[in-house]
Amino acid sequence: MCCHDLHSHSTASDGTLAPAQLIARAQQAGVDVLALTDHDTLDGYAEAARAAAGGPLQLVPGVEVSVTWSAMTIHVLGLNVDPDCEVLQQGLDGLRAFRDWRAEEIARRLEKAGIGGTLQGAAGYRQGRILSRTHFAHYLVEAGRAASVRDVFKHYLVRGKPGFVPGEWAGLDTVIDWILAAGGLPVIAHPARYRLTRSKLSRLVGEFREAGGCGIEVVSGSHSRDETLHMAAVSREHGLLASAGSDYHGPHNTWAELGQLRALPPGCTPVWEADSWPAAA
Ligand code: AMP
Ligand code: MN
Ligand code: MN
Ligand code: MN
Numbered sequence: 001m002c003c004h005d006l007h008s009h010s011t012a013s014d015g016t017l018a019p020a021q022l023i024a025r026a027q028q029a030g031v032d033v034l035a036l037t038d039h040d041t042l043d044g045y046a047e048a049a050r051a052a053a054g055g056p057l058q059l060v061p062g063v064e065v066s067v068t069w070s071a072m073t074i075h076v077l078g079l080n081v082d083p084d085c086e087v088l089q090q091g092l093d094g095l096r097a098f099r100d101w102r103a104e105e106i107a108r109r110l111e112k113a114g115i116g117g118t119l120q121g122a123a124g125y126r127q128g129r130i131l132s133r134t135h136f137a138h139y140l141v142e143a144g145r146a147a148s149v150r151d152v153f154k155h156y157l158v159r160g161k162p163g164f165v166p167g168e169w170a171g172l173d174t175v176i177d178w179i180l181a182a183g184g185l186p187v188i189a190h191p192a193r194y195r196l197t198r199s200k201l202s203r204l205v206g207e208f209r210e211a212g213g214c215g216i217e218v219v220s221g222s223h224s225r226d227e228t229l230h231m232a233a234v235s236r237e238h239g240l241l242a243s244a245g246s247d248y249h250g251p252h253n254t255w256a257e258l259g260q261l262r263a264l265p266p267g268c269t270p271v272w273e274a275d276s277w278p279a280a281a
Pocket of ligand 2: 039249
């Protein structure tokens with residue numbers, strides 16, 4: 001069976017492999033169809049496409065867009081987007097401007113908590129245009145403030161902790177409009193990670209569908225087996241296409257290995273059966 005991994009990161013955002021290295025690793029891991037979905041940027045796509053050209057792996061251009069919905073941050077994947085779409089590019093520009101301000105604000109707040117130099121420290125880990133909380137986490141581990149990236153998030157970077165800055169990303173409808181303008185398929189990323197109540201998840205899915213969203217990540221490197229089954233039921237109930245992705249960030253500190261994914265549960269319609277899904281080369 002053909003292996004789809006439709007959620008991955010490179011050094012263009014907070015992954016640790018360059019786009020070409022990611023392609024090589026995906027091929028070794030037996031991935032047949034890979035979507036590169038960096039946070040709020042398509043910068044890695046050109047290099048990835050050059051690396052994949054002429055090879056067996058089908059690369060799908062994608063992006064993982066930061067959204068503010070109901071005072072929380074959620075992530076919406078745009079799969080098979082046109083990387084040159086002006087509307088999408090301009091939207092992502094705005095999110096990156098917020099990211100730059102937020103990075104300064106994270107550093108100011110950490111400084112107040114007695115931890116200086118984190119903006120420069122985090123910038124030392126960035127390789128593209130995106131400065132992510134992951135870069136802060138790598139630096140804070142190096143600086144001996146925590147034992148692991150996971151611990152940095154837990155003690156410094158999440159709500160209620162000294163370096164937390166609330167997201168002010170784009171709204172759900174706006175982001176779906178950008179993805180649709182770029183000819184892409186909007187997909188709710190790792191839905192179980194938001195810890196929503198049943199009724200709030202229904203409201204999210206309802207608003208998402210209403211705005212033109214069409215898919216949900218049922219299989220994710222960060223979903224347990226039970227969460228996968230729950231999201232499969234949500235996809236069937238609401239008539240959403242089902243996606244699958246590892247959310248790979250590199251050999252370390254990752255949710256799952258490339259291509260090491262559970263099968264979609266029965267009764268789900270895979271997103272790669274959508275009418276607009278690109279044909280294999
Ligand atoms: P940002 O978009 O800059 O706010 O950073 C979000 C990224 O941080 C996610 O995409 C993950 O890669 C990473 N992240 C979030 N929470 C955790 C966690 N608890 N442990 C490790 N990485 C995390
Ligand atoms: Mn990430
Ligand atoms: Mn995400
Ligand atoms: Mn991701």
